[in-house]
Amino acid sequence: MQNLLEDLKELLQQDERLVVDGKLLKNKIIELALQLDTSLIKILLKSASIKQYFFQDVDGILVFDKIKFQKFVTNKAFLPDSYTSFKNKIGLIEDDEYMNEGREVVLAWPYKDCVLEGKQSEEDEKLSEFFWNEILAPDEIDKLLSVKVMTSFKEYTSTDIRPVETFGKELNMLIKGNNLLTLHSLKKRFSDQIKLIYIDPPYNTGNDGFGYNDNFNHSSWLTFFKNRMESAYPLLSRDGSIWINLDDTEVHYAKIVCDEIFGRENFIANVIWQKKYAPQNDARFFSDNHDHILVYAKNVQYFKLNLLPRSAEMDSRYKNPDCTSSN
Structure with a gap:
């Protein structure tokens, strides 16, 4: 078994697509194997032991057993720490290549191709999180994001609180729970119907409750954020934001x-x-007195702001008359 492991690793090192910073990418190896990539198969056929173990002779024709190969590569003895196809650095890429300049770019980071199953809450703070790879763990992701049953609905009125057996869209809902799971549970009923989503995610400042235990805190946050943005997108209506x-x-x-x-x-x-009106005297450099709100439309062609009418009090602030000219 050990000789087979070493032979396979040595062979795979010959394919530059599978190597980043001197390390093999398990996810990429499996992806190409399942696609029956001809270059990968040619490399595997160079070794007699690999050929004997992963290929079957059917009437003189060698057939690649990709399922057996996948099980072998996913074994923890083979590249135990490699479960993301992205490099262990953050940067801009185009067509899987890191780049410095370009017109169309996307951000890449470790675990971008994963779903983060966060375990942190007030009750179980800073438990280890799990990254489920989108290619290697589709069943686990489907189970995690499957529709969940919501219980214990209550209606709050100006005078009392009473249980709710059924509810329609006329009732507002305040749902307490994991927001990623909640977003997926709302899809069936509210896809393409939500006019506005406001989200106030953790800032990842180190003291805002986002304290995951892994060595890629920035990457964890990006995966956390990406998962929720992808889940929110299908809920928005055509004119939503x-x-x-x-x-x-x-x-x-x-x-x-x-x-x-x-x-x-x-x-x-x-x-x-502006979130602060007094200077922060203990600031190391600049006093931080502002935050950002990124605004995106589902489709900018249908997006429209609901402008407030001007009041008399607003008009009173303008002292100079409007200038009109005629030719």
């Missing part, structure tokens, strides 16, 4: 992620709003 409140820590990365999911052409604005 999403408003995302963040601070300077992650907003610029979030903008690129949202460009990829919602489309750069559907970006409406980065609304800067």
Whole structure:
């Protein structure tokens, strides 16, 4: 078994598509194997032991057993720490190549091709999280994101609280729970119907409750954020929009992620709003007194702001008369 492992690793090193920073990418190996990539198969056929183990002779024709190969590669003894096809660095890519400049770019980071099953809550703070790879763990992801049963609905009125047996769209809902699972549970009933989504995710400042235990805290946040943006998108109506409140820590990365999911052409604005009115005297550099709200439309062609009418009090602020000219 050990000799077979070493032989396979040595062979796979010959394919530059499978190597990043001197390390083999398990996810990419499996992807190409399942696609019956001819270059990969030619490399595997170079070794007699590999040929004997992963190929069957059927009337003189060698047939590649991709299922057996997949099971072998997914074994923890083979590349135990490699479960993402993205490099262990964050940067802009185009066609899977990292780049410095380009017109159309997307952000890449470790675990981008995963769903983060967060385990943190007030009761079980900082438990280990799980990254389910979209290619290697589709069953686990489907189970995680399957529709969940919501219970214990209550109606709050101005005078009392009473249980709710059934509810229609005329009732507003406040749902307590994991927001990723909730978004997926709402899809069947509310897809393409939500006019506005406002989300205030953790800022990833180190003291805002986003304290995951892995060594890629920034990557964990990006995966956390991407999962929720992808889940929110199908809920928006054609004229709907999403408003995302963040601070300077992650907003610029979030903008690129949202460009990829919602489309750069559907970006409406980065609304800067003042959150503090007194200077922060203990600030190390500048006093941070603002936050950002990224605004994206589902389809900019149908997006329309609901403008408020001007009041008499607003009009009174203008002292100079409007200038009109005629030729």
